[in-house]
Amino acid sequence: xxxxxxxxxxxxxxxxxxxxxxxxxxxxxxxxxxxxxxxxxxxxxxxxxxxxxxxxxxxxxxxxxxxxxxxxxxxxxxxxxxxxxxxxxxxxxxxxxxxxxxxxxxxxxxxxxxxxxxxxxxxxxxxxxxxxxxxxxxxxxxxxxxxxxxxxxxxxxxxxxxxxxxxxxxxxxxxxxxxxxxxxxxxxxxxxxxxxxxxxxxxxxxxxxxxxxxxxxxxxxxxxxxxxxxxxxxxxxxxxxxxxxxxxxxxxxxxxxxxxxxxxxxxxxxxxxxxxxxxxxxxxxxxxxxxxxxxxxxxxxxxxxxxxxxxxxxxxxxxxxxxxxxxxxxxxxxxxxxxxxxxxxxxxxxxxxxxxxxxxxxxxxxxxxxxxxxxxxxxxxxxxxxxxxxxxxxxxxxxxxxxxxxxxxxxxxxxxxxxxxxxxxxxxxxxxxxxxxxxxxxxxxxxxxxxxxxxxxxxxxxxxxxxxxxxxxxxxxxxxxxxxxxxxxxxxxxxxxxxxxxxxxxxxxxxxxxxxxxxxxxxxxxxxxxxxxxxxxxxxxxxxx
Amino acid sequence: xxxxxxxxxxxxxxxxxxxxxxxxxxxxxxxxxxxxxxxxxxxxxxxxxxxxxxxxxxxxxxxxxxxxxxxxxxxxxxxxxxxxxxxxxxxxxxxxxxxxxxxxxxxxxxxxxxxxxxxxxxxxxxxxxxxxxxxxxxxxxxxxxxxxxxxxxxxxxxxxxxxxxxxxxxxxxxxxxxxxxxxxxxxxxxxxxxxxxxxxxxxxxxxxxxxxxxxxxxxxxxxxxxxxxxxxxxxxxxxxxxxxxxxxxxxxxxxxxxxxxxxxxxxxxxxxxxxxxxxxxxxxxxxxxxxxxxxxxxxxxxxx
Numbered sequence: 001x002x003x004x005x006x007x008x009x010x011x012x013x014x015x016x017x018x019x020x021x022x023x024x025x026x027x028x029x030x031x032x033x034x035x036x037x038x039x040x041x042x043x044x045x046x047x048x049x050x051x052x053x054x055x056x057x058x059x060x061x062x063x064x065x066x067x068x069x070x071x072x073x074x075x076x077x078x079x080x081x082x083x084x085x086x087x088x089x090x091x092x093x094x095x096x097x098x099x100x101x102x103x104x105x106x107x108x109x110x111x112x113x114x115x116x117x118x119x120x121x122x123x124x125x126x127x128x129x130x131x132x133x134x135x136x137x138x139x140x141x142x143x144x145x146x147x148x149x150x151x152x153x154x155x156x157x158x159x160x161x162x163x164x165x166x167x168x169x170x171x172x173x174x175x176x177x178x179x180x181x182x183x184x185x186x187x188x189x190x191x192x193x194x195x196x197x198x199x200x201x202x203x204x205x206x207x208x209x210x211x212x213x214x215x216x217x218x219x220x221x222x223x224x225x226x227x228x229x230x231x232x233x234x235x236x237x238x239x240x241x242x243x244x245x246x247x248x249x250x251x252x253x254x255x256x257x258x259x260x261x262x263x264x265x266x267x268x269x270x271x272x273x274x275x276x277x278x279x280x281x282x283x284x285x286x287x288x289x290x291x292x293x294x295x296x297x298x299x300x301x302x303x304x305x306x307x308x309x310x311x312x313x314x315x316x317x318x319x320x321x322x323x324x325x326x327x328x329x330x331x332x333x334x335x336x337x338x339x340x341x342x343x344x345x346x347x348x349x350x351x352x353x354x355x356x357x358x359x360x361x362x363x364x365x366x367x368x369x370x371x372x373x374x375x376x377x378x379x380x381x382x383x384x385x386x387x388x389x390x391x392x393x394x395x396x397x398x399x400x401x402x403x404x405x406x407x408x409x410x411x412x413x414x415x416x417x418x419x420x421x422x423x424x425x426x427x428x429x430x431x432x433x434x435x436x437x438x439x440x441x442x443x444x445x446x447x448x449x450x451x452x453x454x455x456x457x458x459x460x461x462x463x464x465x466x467x468x469x470x471x472x473x474x475x476x477x478x479x480x481x482x483x484x485x486x487x488x489x490x491x492x493x494x495x496x497x498x499x500x501x502x503x504x505x506x507x508x509x510x511x512x513x514x515x516x517x518x519x520x521x522x523x524x525x526x527x528x529x530x531x532x533x534x535x536x537x538x539x540x541x542x543x544x545x
Numbered sequence: 546x547x548x549x550x551x552x553x554x555x556x557x558x559x560x561x562x563x564x565x566x567x568x569x570x571x572x573x574x575x576x577x578x579x580x581x582x583x584x585x586x587x588x589x590x591x592x593x594x595x596x597x598x599x600x601x602x603x604x605x606x607x608x609x610x611x612x613x614x615x616x617x618x619x620x621x622x623x624x625x626x627x628x629x630x631x632x633x634x635x636x637x638x639x640x641x642x643x644x645x646x647x648x649x650x651x652x653x654x655x656x657x658x659x660x661x662x663x664x665x666x667x668x669x670x671x672x673x674x675x676x677x678x679x680x681x682x683x684x685x686x687x688x689x690x691x692x693x694x695x696x697x698x699x700x701x702x703x704x705x706x707x708x709x710x711x712x713x714x715x716x717x718x719x720x721x722x723x724x725x726x727x728x729x730x731x732x733x734x735x736x737x738x739x740x741x742x743x744x745x746x747x748x749x750x751x752x753x754x755x756x757x758x759x760x761x762x763x764x765x766x767x768x769x770x771x772x773x774x775x776x777x778x779x780x781x782x783x784x785x786x787x788x789x790x791x792x793x794x795x796x797x798x799x800x801x802x803x804x805x806x807x808x809x810x811x812x813x814x815x816x817x818x819x820x821x822x823x824x825x826x827x828x829x830x831x832x833x834x835x836x837x838x839x840x841x842x843x844x845x846x847x848x849x
Contacts, residue, residue, distance in 0.1 A: 101582065101583040108599065112603075115606075116606045126676065439683075439703065440687050441683070447708060453599075454603070473588075473592050476584060477584025477585045477588030478585075480588075499548075503546055507550060507551065509550040509845070510550075
């Protein structure tokens with residue numbers, strides 16, 4: 001009888017100790033990221049029939065489990081992926097936003113200064129200082145185009161670097177998830193109990209992975225996490241990892257892309273369409289939707305200005321009575337063949353109409369009989385049986401060689417427009433202000449050059465040079481604003497979902513304090529019952545004396 | 546509802562961060578006086594501000610151009626005034642030369658005086674501006690417009706007129722070719738003066754000589770009248786251009802003011818609103834800080 005009380009007391013003492021341990025563990029991990037609180041699952045021990053009724057045998061701890069809500073976790077992860085993507089897009093686009101914001105470092109002041117100095121020249125066509133000032137302001141205009149463009153180029157290199165680091169993070173997370181799959185499986189097989197802290201770690205890794213890229217998690221077998229990204233490309237299957245890696249774009253070596261090895265061993269590039277969400281998705285989207293169009297838009301203003309100015313300048317005569325030449329050196333389109341092409345075809349491109357120019361790049365693909373030209377900004381394509389063809393003011397021709405089926409070319413009409421713009425003339429005498437040869441005081445051509453400032457030369461007659469630049473400013477501003485709002489909304493969503501998850505799984509210190517008291521008292525009570533059992537036994541011994 | 550201790554602290558920190566961010570933004574707006582700190586603050590406004598800035602810059606340039614036009618026309622008017630007064634002097638001399646009591650010798654003195662007047666007129670016709678360009682040679686600003694000949698002078702310039710953009714739709718000519726001023730209306734002033742000098746240098750011996758002198762002086766007189774009319778017509782046109790510049794300047798200054806107002810409406814900060822917002826945000830932040838500090842102190846552990 002007394003030994004039974006001791007046994008019951010012993011079981012209570014053990015349960016209270018487990019309770020105190022778990023409570024202590026919860027308190028210790030109250031602010032550990034990804035920790036879910038643990039609770040003791042405790043039940044009454046099987047009762048024993050003594051003839052006069054069933055006598056309880058104390059208590060027993062069946063398991064320690066974590067309070068985990070898979071549904072909410074998935075929601076948090078998905079919201080976090082969206083938020084990280086927007087944050088990464090936002091943090092990059094706001095750099096351009098801030099750069100364009102500065103009223104002194106933008107394009108507008110130098111553009112205005114250039115035309116103002118041309119006006120001064122028109123008013124004093126023979127005045128050397130006026131001519132020199134016009135030439136100098138043209139040089140500062142070209143220099144400003146270059147400096148803005150090089151800032152964008154720097155950002156592009158920065159994006160490349162970040163894509164590489166994000167890919168490396170993704171691979172690291174994938175490897176750790178695979179290791180945990182292994183460790184969790186072994187622990188479960190060995191004990192039949194859930195290894196709660198390992199499960200937490202794995203869930204936290206999946207959440208961290210989701211901050212880099214949108215990933216789908218499929219639970220399999222004994223609880224392995226299989227992770228897929230993009231269009232179902234496996235990253236982790238059981239304990240095996242499939243790494244992704246970086247390659248240069250075949251059509252543009254300066255551009256870093258994300259790729260994986262297909263089962264046949266070939267390298268497959270995952271386009272930005274296949275990699276959305278997370279830091280990586282945000283970076284790719286920023287590059288294709290904002291950075292490249294911004295560089296092109298700036299280039300279009302430079303090419304438009306240079307070309308229109310040159311055409312008018314060539315109609316005039318300079319101070320020596322010589323017909324005007326090129327005022328600006330206008331950069332040509334950049335055409336590159338894919339490194340994977342099997343034919344030796346080389347494409348060429350020239351700009352025939354700046355008015356029709358877009359700010360997009362174009363992909364030309366050849367299927368053996370037809371050429372398909374795709375405008376990459378909206379994926380509108382047209383098919384031609386032969387070249388040359390004119391698309392959006394760009395003449396695309398076959399310069400040499402023969403392309404074979406499957407060959408791909410990239411045509412970027414305006415990408416180098418800003419970075420390679422130069423002033424062609426060096427002598428102020430060479431500014432062709434006159435409309436008539438040998439008429440030194442003639443300013444008629446200068447007046448026509450000045451008129452270009454307010455002429456709608458770009459975007460099919462819809463925009464002035466300043467207008468086209470303002471368009472860029474407003475597009476970037478609008479997108480930044482949109483991201484500011486949506487990313488703060490998605491941050492709110494993450495906060496709310498995390499709060500809901502934490503409401504269920506997080507540690508509340510007051511609750512743990514209560515539990516401490518609870519288990520402390522349980523321990524004291526169990527000890528007391530054992531003390532009483534001891535006293536009862538002593539009493540029996542006294543009787544025998 | 547359960548709330549985890551971590552959420553309590555995270556929410557507090559996040560909220561305090563948000564409040565500090567908006568406070569910092571308001572502070573930056575106040576310190577710069579700009580409502581739009583980056584295009585994203587008001588994309589449409591930012592783009593409009595650029596357009597308006599360009600319009601204002603062009604408008605200011607027109608004002609600069611008008612000043613150049615005004616100076617050029619003023620100098621021209623001064624030269625033409627000298628030409629007019631010179632021609633009036635010549636006319637007086639012609640009338641004096643008609644006096645029958647003058648001897649050949651005395652007419653010779655008159656002729657010498659007129660010869661120097663002719664040189665003076667040539668000097669005016671070949672005048673240069675402050676940059677060394679000939680005023681009356683059209684576009685041929687480096688070519689001396691008039692070269693003296695035995696019969697008068699020949700024009701070397703062309704009929705080009707330098708136009709200056711004085712307003713968005715107005716290009717104003719600010720010079721006149723020497724041909725139009727000195728040889729216009731069928732009258733070549735240089736020839737008239739040369740003829741006159743030759744006439745007065747011719748001795749009067751016979752009655753025929755006397756008749757030729759009388760006819761010659763009458764012809765010179767009427768030619769001088771027409772030449773003066775021609776110069777006065779040019780001066781009138783210069784005067785009306787100067788007037789037009791004045792009225793364009795008034796309109797241009799008005800526009801400048803409008804652009805400034807428009808820019809200010811688009812870009813500038815409403816200080817009353819911003820300062821109210823600042824104190825509101827300060828108040829909220831302080832309240833949040835106080836409440837967070839007091840809530841985070843609450844713990845059951847304080848009592849056990």
